Amino acid sequence: MGGFRKWAVYLVALAGFTAASASAVPVQTEHTVSQLVAEGPAVPGQPLWVALDQKLQDGWHTYWINPGDSGLPTEVNWTLPAGWKAGPLNFPAPHRFTTGPLVNYGYEKATRVLARLDVPADAKPGSTVTLTAAANWLICADVCVPEDATLxxxxxxxxxxxxxxxxxxxxxxxxxxxxxxxxxxxxxxxTKAAVTVRLAAPGLTADQVKDAYFFAENPDLVEAGAPQQLAVTRDGLTLTLKPTGRATPGPVNGILEVTELVNGQPTTQALAIAIPADGVGAAPAGGGMSADTGNAPVLPLWQAVLFACLGGMVLNLMPCVFPVLSMKAMALVRHQGAHARLHGLVYTAGVLACFAAIAIVLMALRAGGQEIGWGFQLQSPLVVAVLAYVMLLLGLSMSGVFTVGDQFMGVGQGLTQGDGYAGSFFTGVLASVVATPCTAPFMGAAVGYALVQPWYVALAVFLALGFGMALPFLALACSPWLLRHLPKPGAWMERLKQVLAFPLYGSAAWLVWVFAVQVGAPGMTGILVGLVLVGFAAWLYGVTHYAEGWGRRGGALAALAALALAVAAVVPQAVGNAAPAADGKAVAMTDGFEAFSPATLEKLRADGRPVLVDFTAAWCITCLVNERVALSSDTVHQALKSHNVALLKGDWTNRDAEITRVLQAHGRSGVPLYLFYRPGQAEPDVWPQILTESQVLEAVGTLPKQSASAR
Incomplete structure (x- = not known):
């Protein structure tokens, strides 16, 4: 545009601002004239509405919250007097701009964005305050120019x-x-192929509704440039959209623009749509996986709480929990009546406290953008190493290498005197920590539901899970009849205590193996040195515990120093470290499995092959048991081979955002997850979390037999 014409446009724009806003000086940038306008004076304790009023050069446009296929939204940073607060920006309904295959959302010619400012009650009448807004925006025509102004x-x-x-x-x-x-x-x-928005409007008919378009606030939800297919039925209207594959579960907000015929004339109305997370089906699965509401049902709260409680009870039967609970097997033998009930209640409090802490950390990390799920703490090699040390210490204590206190009451005994209630509390904490690698029946749907709910609903579900886990021990402690039928104290208790040390040694060995998978073989040196230091600390504490004066205190201090050195030994390998790619693939490709990737899955399905995808982790004992019991026999291998089933394994031992998105898409927050894709079937069968060989053979047996040459 020539210089004279350009300045003429700006003079017209400046003339368009109201005289009443004379105290706000318009700011001219290359293609925009901007100004702040207040709706009236500021009144103490009442809201004041302010508009960011912008006049745009002809042929240029700015952008909405979601700019579409390209662009950036307008932003405002306020500098306000003390006590003043600014609310979110209120954008007008956007327009669509099409450039070739791209679609953008925004405004042309002029736009007014409203903001509510809260005036403090102690604002002084008769004074004048200055409001400052640092605004920045992107304005585009054939080219795009970033602009900003301090208003x-x-x-x-x-x-x-x-x-x-x-x-x-x-x-x-x-x-x-x-x-x-x-x-x-x-x-x-x-689903993988479509996002469907439904509006329950039975009063609308196909003759009335001429067009509809959904502007999603989240740019990761749907492709802006893809067509939106409209269907109007007697129940309302439905829009079918193309997903980006990048979205995660959560609320869906946007604007549904509906064009109706009113008295023969088209009338467009912009409807604000706000759908909470519990009204959303499965989010679009990342990386080529698919999901729909059939795989990820939206549970009512009461059912999620019930499932969580049942799943928590089943956790007590899992092999990862048994070593810790075995320490409590003898505790109630020494107690009766109110004393036993108190130990049961304190143990329950420890379980609930730990589950609450895990839930809070998990929700906070997810809110901060981390794509993690159930068992996330065992994706940290440092946590795995420390747990291995704790299991070894507990085993050495039960073997008699050292004793904390006069009676064995489980981990935490040394934190208390007399009754040893802290022992019961911290045993509950430890049992909860080591239970998280396990996934029990009912748990998957309950925890998956919790992670897309508001924080208070999620916390209720996690506490129900913890209460279910603590319930059997609590029931035993509170039942005089059951307590009377427990074996009487005797010499057998010491021998049983020593026997029960070996599951703890086994747990420590398993955790060392998990650590090796996470950091690779070169990182094993640190944890092996640490285990020696832990053993030395236990022996040193044991031989000096009954010494006098400085001998006892010196031994305790030296033991603590050895434990600190044990932790320090694994820190260089554990913090920020992960197994090399080669190690991860070696794990994933055992027993005929290939490493999972979306591209590999899509290629195998395009070839017409059935595909079994096993999402697992080295620290997931449920996964390992399933693989040993249901997937490793010669019979199963022969059945899979005869039906030409391709095998993929998604290894979640270390954090993997892609696998996390797949789990979420199927309503799960953790592993195991088994997806069985049949040829010609859009969505996979989701197998149970606890597998048996007969279930696998039954599912595979329904496929037609194929030869290996069919690949």
Whole structure:
């Protein structure tokens, strides 16, 4: 545009600002004239609405919250007087701009973005305050230019006041451009191929509705440039959209633009849609995996809590929990009546405290963008190493190498005197920590539901899981009849205690193996040295525990120093370290499995082969038991081979955001997850979390037999 014409446009734009906003100086940038406008004076304790009023050069446009296929949204950073607060920006409904295959969302010619400012109750009438907004935006035509401006507005503070009549039409127009809350209920579901938005509007007919378009606030939800297919039925309207494959479960917000015929004339209305996480089906699966609401049902809260409680009870039967619970097997033999009930309640408190802590950390990390799930702490090599040390210490204690206190009450005994209630509490904590590698029946749906709910709902589900885990021991402690039928104390207790040390040694060995898988063979030196130091600390504490004076204190201090050195020995390999790619593939490709990748899965399915995908982790004992019991026999191998089933394994031992998204897409928060893709079937069969050989053979047996040459 020539210089004269350009300046003429700006003069017209400046003339378009209202005289009432004279105290706010318009700021001119290359393609925009911007100004702050207040709806009236500031009144103490009442909200004040302010508009960012922008006039755009002809042929140029700015962008909405979601800019579409390209662009950046307008942003405002406020500098306000003390006590003032700014709410979120309220954008008008956007327009669509098409450039070749790209679709963008935004505004042309002019736009007004509203913001609510909360005026503090102690603002002084008669004073004048200065509001400052640092605004930045991207404005585009054939080229895009980032622009910014620092805008100021002087606002008088009065004891009472009404909106300025000079700017009332402008604010009325700005509010009329905002989307209105939808009068109809909306829902969303998703598969690999489509995101479906449904509006329950039985009053609408196909003759009335001429067009509809959904502007999603989240740019990762759907492809802006893809067509949106409209269907109108007697129950309402449905839009079928193309997913990006990048979205994660969560609320869905946006604007549904509906064009209706009213008296023969098309009328467009922008409806604000806000769908909470519990109204959303499975989010689009990342990396080529697929999901729908059939695989990830939305549970009612009562059912999720019930499933969590049942799953927690079943956790007590898992081999990863038994070594710790075995330490409590003898505790109630020494106690009766109220004393035993108190130990049961304290143990339950320890379990609940640990589950609450795990839930809070898990939700906080996920809110911060971390793609993690159930058992996330065992994806940290440092946590695995420390747990291996704890298991070894407990085993050495039960073998008599050292004794903490006069009676054995489990981990934490040394933190208390007399009754040893801290021992019961910390035994509950430790049992909860080592239970997280396990996934029991009912747990998958419950925990998957919890992780897409508000924090208070998620916390309730996790506490129900913990209560279910503690319930059998609590019931035993509170039942006089059961306590009377427990074996009487005797010499057998010492021998049993020594026998029960060996499951703890086995758990320590298993954790060392997990550590090796996570950091690779070269990182094993640190944890092996650490185990020697832990053994030395236990022996040193044992031989000096009954010494006098400085001998006893010196032994304890030296033992603590050895434990500190044991932790330090694994830190270089554990912190920020992961197994080399070669090691990970070696694990994933055992027993005929190939390493999972979306591309490999899609290629195998395109070839018409059935595919079994096993999502597992080295620290998941449920996974390892399933692989040993249900997937490793010669009979199963022969059945899989005769039906030409391709085998893929997704190794979640270390954090993997892609696998996390697949788990979430199927309503799961942790492993194991078994997906069985049949040829010609869009969605996979989801196998149970506890597998048997007969279940695998039955599922595979329904396939037609193929020869290996069919590959």
């Amino acid at each position: 100021t507005l002087d606002v008088p503070v009065t004891a009472g006041g009404t909106p300025d009549p000079a700017v009332a039409p402008m604010f009325a127009e700005a509010r009329a451009a905002l989307p209105v809350p939808s009068p109809y209920a909306a829902s969303v579901s998703a």
